[in-house]
Amino acid sequence: MNIKALLSLRRGRPSLPQPPEPPAAAPALSAGGARVTAPPKMADNLPTEFDVVVVGTGLPESIIAAACARSGQRVLHVDSRNYYGGNWASFSFSGLLSWIKENQQKTDLSDECEDWRKLILEDEEAIPLSSKDKTIHHIEDFCFGDQDSAEGVEEAGALPKLPVFGAPAAQRVSPGSEETPAAERVSPGLEKENPTVESPGEEPQTPEPEQAPGTEPARAAPGAEAGAAPGSGAAPSTASGESAPEPAKTEAAPSESAAQEPKKITYSQIVREGRRFNIDLVSKLLYSRGLLIDLLIKSNVSRYAEFKNATRVLAFREGKVEQVPCSRADVFNSRQLTMVEKRMLMKFLTFCLDYEQHPKEYQDYESSTFAQFLQTRKLTPSLQHFILHSIAMVSETESSTLQGLQATRKFLQCLGRYGNTPFLFPLYGQGEIPQCFCRLCAVFGGIYCLRHAVRCLVLDRASGRCKAIVDHFGQRISANYFIVEDSYLSESTCTNVCYRQISRAVLITDRSVLNTDSEQQVSILTVPPLEVGRAAVCVIELCSSTMTCMKDTYLVHLTCPSTKTAREDLEPIVQKLFNLNTEKETENEELEKPRVLWAVYFNMRDSSGVEKSSYAGLPSNVYVCSAPDSALGNDCAVKQAETIFREMFPAEEFCPPSLNPGDIIYDEDEIEPEESGLNNSPETKPESSAEESSSGDGAAVAKEE
Amino acid sequence: MMAIRELKVCLLGDTGVGKSSIVCRFVQDHFDHNISPTIGASFMTKTVPCGNELHKFLIWDTAGQERFHSLAPMYYRGSAAAVIVYDITKQDSFHTLKKWVKELKEHGPENIVMAIAGNKCDLSDIREVPMKDAKEYAESIGAIVVETSAKNAVNIEELFQGISQQIPPLDPHENSNNGAIKLGRQTSQMGRRCC
Numbered sequence: 001m002n003i004k005a006l007l008s009l010r011r012g013r014p015s016l017p018q019p020p021e022p023p024a025a026a027p028a029l030s031a032g033g034a035r036v037t038a039p040p041k042m043a044d045n046l047p048t049e050f051d052v053v054v055v056g057t058g059l060p061e062s063i064i065a066a067a068c069a070r071s072g073q074r075v076l077h078v079d080s081r082n083y084y085g086g087n088w089a090s091f092s093f094s095g096l097l098s099w100i101k102e103n104q105q106k107t108d109l110s111d112e113c114e115d116w117r118k119l120i121l122e123d124e125e126a127i128p129l130s131s132k133d134k135t136i137h138h139i140e141d142f143c144f145g146d147q148d149s150a151e152g153v154e155e156a157g158a159l160p161k162l163p164v165f166g167a168p169a170a171q172r173v174s175p176g177s178e179e180t181p182a183a184e185r186v187s188p189g190l191e192k193e194n195p196t197v198e199s200p201g202e203e204p205q206t207p208e209p210e211q212a213p214g215t216e217p218a219r220a221a222p223g224a225e226a227g228a229a230p231g232s233g234a235a236p237s238t239a240s241g242e243s244a245p246e247p248a249k250t251e252a253a254p255s256e257s258a259a260q261e262p263k264k265i266t267y268s269q270i271v272r273e274g275r276r277f278n279i280d281l282v283s284k285l286l287y288s289r290g291l292l293i294d295l296l297i298k299s300n301v302s303r304y305a306e307f308k309n310a311t312r313v314l315a316f317r318e319g320k321v322e323q324v325p326c327s328r329a330d331v332f333n334s335r336q337l338t339m340v341e342k343r344m345l346m347k348f349l350t351f352c353l354d355y356e357q358h359p360k361e362y363q364d365y366e367s368s369t370f371a372q373f374l375q376t377r378k379l380t381p382s383l384q385h386f387i388l389h390s391i392a393m394v395s396e397t398e399s400s401t402l403q404g405l406q407a408t409r410k411f412l413q414c415l416g417r418y419g420n421t422p423f424l425f426p427l428y429g430q431g432e433i434p435q436c437f438c439r440l441c442a443v444f445g446g447i448y449c450l451r452h453a454v455r456c457l458v459l460d461r462a463s464g465r466c467k468a469i470v471d472h473f474g475q476r477i478s479a480n481y482f483i484v485e486d487s488y489l490s491e492s493t494c495t496n497v498c499y500r501q502i503s504r505a506v507l508i509t510d511r512s513v514l515n516t517d518s519e520q521q522v523s524i525l526t527v528p529p530l531e532v533g534r535a536a537v538c539v540i541e542l543c544s545s546t547m548t549c550m551k552d553t554y555l556v557h558l559t560c561p562s563t564k565t566a567r568e569d570l571e572p573i574v575q576k577l578f579n580l581n582t583e584k585e586t587e588n589e590e591l592e593k594p595r596v597l598w599a600v601y602f603n604m605r606d607s608s609g610v611e612k613s614s615y616a617g618l619p620s621n622v623y624v625c626s627a628p629d630s631a632l633g634n635d636c637a638v639k640q641a642e643t644i645f646r647e648m649f650p651a652e653e654f655c656p657p658s659l660n661p662g663d664i665i666y667d668e669d670e671i672e673p674e675e676s677g678l679n680n681s682p683e684t685k686p687e688s689s690a691e692e693s694s695s696g697d698g699a700a701v702a703k704e705e
Numbered sequence: 706m707m708a709i710r711e712l713k714v715c716l717l718g719d720t721g722v723g724k725s726s727i728v729c730r731f732v733q734d735h736f737d738h739n740i741s742p743t744i745g746a747s748f749m750t751k752t753v754p755c756g757n758e759l760h761k762f763l764i765w766d767t768a769g770q771e772r773f774h775s776l777a778p779m780y781y782r783g784s785a786a787a788v789i790v791y792d793i794t795k796q797d798s799f800h801t802l803k804k805w806v807k808e809l810k811e812h813g814p815e816n817i818v819m820a821i822a823g824n825k826c827d828l829s830d831i832r833e834v835p836m837k838d839a840k841e842y843a844e845s846i847g848a849i850v851v852e853t854s855a856k857n858a859v860n861i862e863e864l865f866q867g868i869s870q871q872i873p874p875l876d877p878h879e880n881s882n883n884g885a886i887k888l889g890r891q892t893s894q895m896g897r898r899c900c
Contacts, residue, residue: 275811275812297889302889303889307885308884308885309884427885448770450774545884
């Protein structure tokens, strides 16, 4: 074991030239995409020869990078963005605002310099890559007016209908001046952080608040749809607001005045506490027996992350949110089910666990939908609803009996591994997971360059294979295999590809959709389609202990396959579940619902399931990874990564457990700690120990089932 | 028996200042002249007594991701302390130190213990960074500072002892770990409990 590991590690460690000098002081790292940093002037000693070049740091690319480095390949992993994860990324609040702004500015750099074409030799051909991400559309963000709007003018409580929108506009005499003192700058920021409507000429929108009961402030919409308004760049962005020091009184004053509602969170608090947010662009959960969990454990990448159990599965039925009892314990403890229902449900769920053993029970319904099958099973309507929408999570009109049974069984099989629901959520957000695989890759010698754009793939005419990339420095980097994320491919490569879209909404709210004794709940709720032909909407509500939002707020993700724009698809659901009014206009029944403090809608391109043959002119040693799909789990990405890896290296194992290179470097004289078989009890002696020893981890993996 | 506290410590600093060497000296009491720049152990551990606790340091190395300024935010998550390393013979590395501190303040946890290590103090004849500068800077940001030599084993233990002493005593509320789940070996027990 040790020897083998040693060997594989030896191979895994590329011999890098020691940089003669430390890299020049360059402006720091990514993280959250809060800043857009100019690319470093020069890549210091970036090697020009690799085995595998991976372009894009989304989940499948990162898994492949890790797998390749792990099997001894020399890997270069680049991303043109200044953050990890591509469309799998998560952002702090200010980072998300910058991301929104960036994606609203649809200015394509057509004046692009094509100098790199000179570098292509005669027996070569260039396949240009896209320089602009075109996967995000219809972004609309909203800040829901709250008392904060007046904080800038220091009016605690007593500001009923002051021209909230006019006031800051009037204040902002010099919108371009970044030198505005922080306290003043905050007020335009809070009032409306969407820069697209901040062009000074838009005062006519001022009367909006009076005429908009029952809908969100419509003011943001036109601006957002029209794209970047002139001058928006000059307006003080909230990104700067986050770090801007604010007078502490702005927080204290309104919360005192609004004493009847405790812990009222204001927009400025969200901005100030912005780094407590880790807002995922995709909203997914990990099935506790899904492929991703298995891979995390198998590869030991799991040691880089921590998780929270989803604590509740919810249903939305007859206008009400209720908890779905799904585990045996839940069913027995449920107060909402009658004894008869409990028995029915248990009987049905038990049947689903091994339905294949009882073909007679469902044979006659194989051609019907699962919903029709459920109707024959002596289940009350509420139970049918729970099973169809919250447990199987399949379509009422389209999913067959077998699909429903399979989905139900998958759900049930995942119960109990880590808790009472089948799902886990990574602390700090889904965006951590690609980074964890990248770290594994780096530990095994993979080289990482963010903000590193690739101009083109270089095709060797004779062999028909790709032999190199040309990067934004005009540097040619050669390799045997190339992994490229779909969004990096140019329009001409993708002309024949038919993409689907995902509709997404992210809300920051002030309380849970279902209040119980504990505030710290992670809930998943499936809202059945409101009209035929639409898809069900998956709602995931995260609490602050998931480290994705600030205290006393909830982060709510809504996801469905698109039929229209994200806002058209999701806003009806948001209106049913949440209160979008400013409190002055709030009616009593709305008070029951969580209040939305801030929201964003966007459509994201779903490139999953595209056949490689649909891409025009890609050589056989170029592999394409998909952006996230709309499914709840991550199986699609893991499958794709494994498939691509196996195509490239059929003889290699996919992500075997990794040892700590630290164990191995000093092999001659430091073998003992490894062989002493320390498992889980390093407590025995306060001595140095090599973490994650092979023996310990191997045992854990073997033990899992 | 003394309580064991696991403390994540992340290393920061330019490529080539001796981050990995410091860990190797501390954990393995070993120094290798030819250490390759990317040998980043995933993390290494060493347990040291501190008062009536045992501190088990999980020391994370950058795995070379700092080389092209591509450290992932996950690297900082949950760190109790950070060791920011510069090379006393390279003024540049002291300049970038400040960038690392800024980075840490932006992306690292609040209340993280910061320790600055001026490494390669065995080469003080070609020193470029005066100790005084480092001291003043460390004071200004509330960090511990020592000059170390991973090669000659100078002040390495002291560096980590210093960190140990700065770690605030265990908050009983944090003890439960807030219900976070670690996958892998612990979870096999966890699973059993839940089933």
